[in-house]
Amino acid sequence: MSLPTEAGKLGSPVMDFIRNIEPIAVYVSLALEALVIGRLAHLRLARRYRFFVLYLGFDIARTLSLIFVANLDWHSRIYLWSWIVTAPIVWVTLALATIELFEHIHSQFEKEKSRALIAKTLLLLGSGIAIVLSALIGGLRDSSVVPLYRLALTVQRCVFFGCALLLLGQLAFFALAKMRLPANLSTHRRLLSVFVISLAAQRFASSASDKRIAEAANLAQVLIGCGCFVAWIIYLKAAGEMRHETQPISRAELAEIVERYEKSKELLRFGNR
Numbered sequence: 001m002s003l004p005t006e007a008g009k010l011g012s013p014v015m016d017f018i019r020n021i022e023p024i025a026v027y028v029s030l031a032l033e034a035l036v037i038g039r040l041a042h043l044r045l046a047r048r049y050r051f052f053v054l055y056l057g058f059d060i061a062r063t064l065s066l067i068f069v070a071n072l073d074w075h076s077r078i079y080l081w082s083w084i085v086t087a088p089i090v091w092v093t094l095a096l097a098t099i100e101l102f103e104h105i106h107s108q109f110e111k112e113k114s115r116a117l118i119a120k121t122l123l124l125l126g127s128g129i130a131i132v133l134s135a136l137i138g139g140l141r142d143s144s145v146v147p148l149y150r151l152a153l154t155v156q157r158c159v160f161f162g163c164a165l166l167l168l169g170q171l172a173f174f175a176l177a178k179m180r181l182p183a184n185l186s187t188h189r190r191l192l193s194v195f196v197i198s199l200a201a202q203r204f205a206s207s208a209s210d211k212r213i214a215e216a217a218n219l220a221q222v223l224i225g226c227g228c229f230v231a232w233i234i235y236l237k238a239a240g241e242m243r244h245e246t247q248p249i250s251r252a253e254l255a256e257i258v259e260r261y262e263k264s265k266e267l268l269r270f271g272n273r
Contacts, residue, residue, distance in 0.1 A: 007161065043238050051096035101192055164200040167189075
């Protein structure tokens with residue numbers, strides 16, 4: 001859902017186009033979010049990714065209520081206050097969806113304690129950097145903005161930027177280690193990373209002094225979200241279709257397989273004598 005930006009008369013044709021197309025993009029995004037929830041339920045993945053489903057469901061309800069209350073007038077005071085009141089639930093559900101993803105990833109490598117330790121370190125590092133940067137950028141904002149909105153936006157940046165850093169660190173770790181995950185988990189990890197990073201980038205762009213940048217960032221984030229929702233609908237597979245996928249194994253499990261193979265070869269040699 002788009003973020004409120006400060007009022008300002010931007011009369012260029014490009015900005016008029018953005019303002020005309022953005023409400024349409026928001027409605028399309030809502031429909032796609034509902035389809036993603038339906039797709040996850042159909043594939044029996046809704047319970048597995050329950051916090052992600054909760055985030056999508058609340059985002060739909062929140063956006064529809066804001067449309068009803070303020071008719072998507074992002075410069076109105078009622079929209080601003082409605083956004084502030086409902087923002088904490090968005091932070092919590094999106095953070096839980098990110099943590100939920102990491103729990104599923106770590107379950108694939110239960111014997112690799114070092115990897116879990118690295119992930120926890122990245123979480124702490126990302127959260128620390130996010131808090132510092134968000135506090136600095138929040139303090140540099142125009143003092144004319146509603147103080148409570150400034151506080152809400154700063155906290156939201158902290159949460160979203162921390163989640164984005166965590167997901168980026170996980171992407172880099174898997175790329176460098178050349179590790180594989182089951183297709184559904186890999187797809188969800190990549191798409192959630194793109195989605196959360198786009199949210200974090202849009203939150204920072206919303207404070208730009210040039211409000212054309214903020215308006216364009218709002219539209220770009222909605223369009224990126226639509227693309228992610230379409231990909232979730234298309235690329236997630238049913239559990240039955242995952243049966244023959246290559247599952248990741250740890251080094252200890254691989255060594256055990258090799259040891260059993262060597263023993264079976266010795267038994268065959270003994271039997272042939």
